[in-house]
Amino acid sequence: MTRPAPRVVEALNAALHRLFEERSSLHLLGEDVLDPYGGAFKVTRGLSTRHPERVLSTPISEAGITGVAGGLALAGDQAIVEMMFGDFAALAFDQLLNLISKSVTMYGDRMPMPVVVRCPVGGNRGYGPTHSQSLQKHFLGVPNLALYETSPFHDPYAQLVEGLDGGPAMLFEDKVLYAQRMFRDGVVDEHHGYALLGGPTGWAHVTPVDGAAADVVLICPGGTAHRALHAARLLRARGLVAHILVPARLYPPDLEPVLSLLADARLVAVAEESTEGGTWGAEIAAQVHTRIWARLRAPVLLLSSADSVVPTAPHLEAGVLLGAVRIADEIEATAARPLPLHAPAAPLVAAGPETAGTVAGEPRAAEPEGAEPVVGVPVAVPKLNNNDTAYVVLQWFADEGAHMDEGDPLVELETSKAVEEIAAPAAGYLRVRAAEGSEVGVGELLAELLTEPPAAPALTASAERVAALRSAAAPVAPSAQEPGPAARTHVLDRxxxxxxxxxxxxxxxxxxxxxxxxxxxxxxxxxxxxxxxxxxxxxxxxxxxxxxxxxxxxxxxxxxxxxxxxxxxxxxxxxxxxxxxxxxxxxxxxxxxxxxxxxxxxxxxxxxxxxxxxxxxxxxxxxxxxxxxxxxxxxxxxxxxxxxxxxxxxxxxxxxxxxxxxxxxxxxxxxxxxxxxxxxxxxxxxxxxxxxxxxxxxxxxxxxxxxxxxxxxx
CATH class of the missing domain: 3.30.559.10 (Chloramphenicol acetyltransferase-like domain)
Structure with a gap:
């Protein structure tokens, strides 16, 4: 029977045990890291039992712990520091910035600084504002300091070895990942596989097993990987193929192995849990724009959590942190082509008196006798769900005669359950054919996109004609069934x-x-x-x-x-x-x-x-x-x-x-x-x-x- 892949916490624990067996000068410092507790998240379990003199449980002083680690490195030893929560790395920032990272180059010769600071980060655990942050962005750009993040694709042993040998470094570990299993043998699930690009500390490239080419390349650190996979499944259901890139090293990033993939995509997006502003994604976007701007079809899309502290209540926390649905929705909205759920799959075919055109597989009734002929590219009402045959026109996003580009938001329709935005299926000048507040059936004409500005608005006559037709066709209720002035009624909403x-x-x-x-x-x-x-x-x-x-x-x-x-x-x-x-x-x-x-x-x-x-x-x-x-x-x-x-x-x-x-x-x-x-x-x-x-x-x-x-x- 094949043994299941280890959980991320087990892989980290095994990597630490292996390093302690191989490196007699390695020390681990942290709060409550001794057995039987083994750290807040059990990453250090068993280490103090096997190496009691080199695993040190320290007082609660993140600055002190990190300073001691720097001193050990300067004295020729190696050190791994465990922050109980990554949020507390802010208390060690001075030691990282002004002692450990500067010591590499400020003494004339390059000094080895084999120090790795491990930081459990991230939300979705209900731990509240001071125990749920993703602080990676605050350490970007510190000279000589490398940043890594655990992922279900990358062996943490390789990350720790590279971090120690090229140190100093920080390893960010998303807490939600601890309970997840590692991916192995190039298999993610029945729909996705992966390959490592650029070696064991390079990029995991996640692709559909059917080999579909990427419409979107979604770059994300390891803690966001499962949300990115969920978003990729949502996007596939909506007609977009997403490839995912997960780095082992966040900073400095090595984009060389993935540049050609990014250049060939319709859209490149970066998703991370850090709050917006000054993010790792912005650093990636800046480098991508510098390297391949001429080949990009659109600017890099940046996705991050809301500009907020992280609440404790699960429903409020979920509203702040970046989730899979928001990733998929924003990518879909930004994609460079109209999507099936927002516009007809193909333009409506203008029909003669004897035939009718179709939209997205739905039949459209022929225009009433005496109706104006359809000109330009028609925009018809798509089939938005199986519950309704008609929708309400809520609002137009542009005025009559305005020029629209393909993919521009055009009109908003209300179904019985949702509000849907319809995009322009082609470029042209807008001629509105359905008034705001009117009800339109599937396949009916909403507007036309003309090659020239319309000579005069067509809305009034068209709306009056539609209203007249509906009025003539509407059955008249018997007066006996109309409620009297004193009757109490309950009107069903949409x-x-x-x-x-x-x-x-x-x-x-x-x-x-x-x-x-x-x-x-x-x-x-x-x-x-x-x-x-x-x-x-x-x-x-x-x-x-x-x-x-x-x-x-x-x-x-x-x-x-x-x-x-x-x-x-x-x-x-x-x-x-x-x-x-x-x-x-x-x-x-x-x-x-x-x-x-x-x-x-x-x-x-x-x-x-x-x-x-x-x-x-x-x-x-x-x-x-x-x-x-x-x-x-x-x-x-x-x-x-x-x-x-x-x-x-x-x-x-x-x-x-x-x-x-x-x-x-x-x-x-x-x-x-x-x-x-x-x-x-x-x-x-x-x-x-x-x-x-x-x-x-x-x-x-x-x-x-x-x-x-x-x-x-x-």
Whole structure:
């Protein structure tokens, strides 16, 4: 049986043990680094037992610790300093700047300074403003001081060796990485592989396994690597291919091995967790611009956390720190071409009286008799989601007659669940054909982009004609049904109208059957509490159910398909699961992407982001579409079970009830147990009861069977 790759903390610990065996003059200094504690994050575990005279637990004085390390180096020894939290490296800044780094060259001859200062950094653990920062940018540009960052791709032994031999150096270790496993043998997951460019302390180049060329090259340090991978999956679903570059050494950077890759990309972006302003990304951008400006198609896009302290509350912390969804959204918005979710995939074809054009595969009705002919490049209403057939024009971003470039923001449309921005599919002068506030159907004409400025606005006549047509076609309600002056009414908002349309279609079109099982949840709830403490992520039953459902995909692929016609089911390549979110202002079903390949902590981060977006009603259509199966989360205590609907063209929806207490007999003794009801609504045209029950049992087993639970969580 192949042993799993070590976790990053284990790789760091093994590297330190190896270095202490090889280097008799090496010392380690830090607070609480002695066994059995082994440091705040257990990186130094076992070292003091094997090398008691060279591992020194020090008083709480970061400046003092670092000064002693510098003295050891000047005396001919070697030293590694552990900052309990990287935030406290600010207290050692004077020693690093004015003693250790200057001592290399200020005595006439070049002095070896084999000192490495290790700094656990980063947020997403709920540790608050003074224990969650990424301070890398504050040490950039210090003469003779090299900066490294751990990553799941690079052997920390090679980083420490290079840091000591070429010292002084700092090694930044993102705390969230400690629990993640190293990647090895060039494999990231079923969708991505990697290769090292420029040697063991060079760049990890992450590419899709299908060999697709890069639209975007995303550069990020190791602590951001998993978020970058998530963003790459999101971008692939939106039609953009992202390659990822992860350096072992942050500063000084060696761009030579990756320059040709950067020059060939449509867009280069840098993502890091440091707050904006004076960042490592700005340093990378400056060097890229200097080296290959003539070959770049756009300036380097810089992505960093918000200009803020890092809050303790998880939902506020997530709003400050750079996350995968924001990385993907900003890259998508900055990409040099209109994207499928923001503009029709191809321009609308002007049609004669006998034919109609199409937009993104949707039929467009012929213009009404007497309508003005379409000229220039038409801009038609794209299909933004499966719930709606019409949207509201919120606002135009340019005036009638303004010149637009391809990709410029053109108009904002409101769906029942989101607000979507439509980009100009070509360059030209804007001629508006749909007024702000009007409702437009899929395929209808929004505007035209003309080669010459329009002679006169066309909006008024067009809007009046559309209004007249709709008025003539609208049925007149009987007066007896109109509420009187004293009648009390409740008017459904657009979000609820969208929900109504979806459930009406589901009940009308899908022959739904239902099955349910009860699963004992004590073991999984206990393991999730431990995992939350270990990772700092708020991991609960919803995340575990999503992972358990995703784990059942290989055995039940047809349950994750979509119905193409009466006899054909399109199977899903990745497990993209929709989850119900209701913050009191409408029901949303955003989609968690590639759930099988991602950790529970990653899924937890996305669910937290979804809850905040539901509260603010700011989902994009892309986040609400593309799921292969949905999960209805109703995990409040006391909820027995919920019978969900099936979201056509999906075939299944899983429901999760709340935890309930049951008394069961264990060896003849009554004991209490926590149980949860799992339900499955399924399209009986494709799925039969036998498969439905087997699927539910597989999900239940993953949640309570000890061996499967370990696989699910790890």
């Amino acid at each position: 979000a609820q109208q969208g929900t109504a349309a979806v459930v009406t279609r589901a009940h009308r079109e899908v022959p739904v059957a239902f099955a349910a099982v009860e699963v004992t949840a004590d073991a999984v709830l206990a393991r999730l509490r431990t995992l939350s403490d270990e990772t700092g992520a708020e991991v609960g039953l919803p995340e575990a159910v999503v992972k358990a459902v995703a784990a059942a995909h290989p055995a039940f692929p047809h349950l994750f398909g979509t119905l193409v016609d009466e006899r054909t089911v399109r199977l899903a390549d990745t497990v993209d699961i929709g989850v119900t979110v209701d913050a009191g202002n409408g029901l949303y079903i955003p989609v968690l992407r590639d759930c099988a390949a991602r950790s529970l902590a990653d899924i937890s981060d996305d669910l937290m982001d979804f809850r905040m977006k539901a509260l603010r009603a700011e989902f994009t259509a892309g986040e609400l579409s593309g799921g292969s199966l949905s999960v209805s989360l109703n995990t409040e205590p006391g909820v027995l079970f919920v019978q969900p609907i099936v979201m056509a063209p999906q075939l299944c929806m899983v429901s999760v009830g709340g935890p309930l207490t049951r008394f069961v007999l264990t060896d003849g003794v009554p004991t209490s147990a926590t149980v949860v009801t799992l339900g499955l609504a399924y399209d009986h045209r494709v799925v039969n009861g036998r498969d439905a029950v087997a699927f539910l049992r597989a999900v239940a087993d993953a949640l309570h069977d000890a061996e499967q639970l370990v696989k699910l969580v790890d």
